[in-house]
Amino acid sequence: MHLSSKSFTAITSLFVITISALALQSPGEKVAPTPTATNSTTSIQGQTSETTWKVDDTHSMGLFRVQHSGAGMFWGRFDDVSGTVTTNGSGAQGLAMNIAIDTNSVSSANKDLDGHLRSPDFFSVKEFPTMTFISTSSKKLDGNMWEVSGNLTVHGVTKPLTANVEMTGQSESVRGKKIGFEAVFTMDRGEFGMTYGIEKNAIGKNVRIIVALEAGAS
């Protein structure tokens, strides 16, 4: 087929414009129009697109630690953790978290204490069945660490909070792609209206919380 010079020029120009547009596109921009569910096969650091990971509630849990009677440290856990984690490789928007914990899943391995923890003395699970953390921004630190800021809602009260989040690993298998995170932060339970035992330091007011997440690509 013989192309006229005009046609050849038009096709060549179109080709050059397309290549230029692709080359000038920034790495953080989405290629697909949907904000979720764009899978990537590259590592989190090398991602050029967003990935939303759904938390696997069977392999995720929350732990909390509080001082008891001014002496020992008491540990308890939350068994039901759900939500999503969104990752991409660009700096400021590298990590977003939307995590919910079922407060009724609180467990201390002691039935009587579990009942007390679920009562209005502490989590009041009948009134506030869920505690949530929704991130608003994140900052990449050295290695696999992020500083994630967001709003923590506990006992019906929402306060801003910053957590240190570590990416603990990534894998890919026949079961799909998985990623792990561990978030650590401390909260003052008095600020959230959970004041039982704070007087005279019977039960400490500062609670350290560790949330271990395993998530799969959605």
Add this chain to the structure above:
Amino acid sequence: MEMEILLFAIALPSFVGVMFSYCGNLARKISVLTGFNGCALAATLLLSSMSQESLIQFASQNRWLWFPLTTFMIAVLTDACGLFKKIMPLRIYIACAVIILGAALLLIPSWDNLSRRLFLGVAVGGCATVLVLVVEKRKCFSTSLALSFSLIAPSVLAMLSGFAKLAIPLGAVAFCLGIISLIELVRQMRGRKCLGLGVGGGVVVASIAGLGSATGFGYDTTNIPIWIWVLSAAAPLGLCLGEFPGICSRKIPSACARICGCVILAVAAILMCVLFQNSSASSLYK
């Protein structure tokens, strides 16, 4: 912490309640009012609750505080009806209406349905009517003592369900009522006429037992069966044991029967709860 609870959550509110009751008894002699025993008990409950939890933002965060607040409202309106002291049926009708209003305002978990709350109000109103009739008939220390034992049941049940903040105010009211019964005993021993709890006192005791048990049930996460909570709410009706034919005409057997009736119902509720919790714990480990 235990000393602070004993002092600020039990002793101090009970002292205020006893003073209120004493002032009410003085007012009976010099005015048309029929005493403030209802307000005394409700004030004890409210003060003890406030020592556990702040009233600020109670509507959104600490909704269990609706219980002491509505009970206080019931007490104030019922004691104010002492102005109609000669029209007993009217006072009882007003008391029942106020109890139904108070139950309708009990905006706590598990009681979100208005019709359920109104049904609760009608049930508590019925109990209050029966209680008022016995309280007005039996103006002696044994009535107050029996009712103080009956209020131990919802307090212990709340504690067993893990709700210490509710158990302590209920215990404080039982303690206050126990002190009032001792004062009545001293009056009786000195040959003076007992004044009794009055309509207000009877209505408020029924409200505290009924609405307090409903609050405990609403927040319960240990799955204590509802019939155990109903048993604790009905514990004050043990007074009726002293009105059985053959007993009611005799003072001492009637007094003993009243006390035993309340104690039996209260102990039964507590025992059933303990047995239930032990059996559910053992079934977990089978």
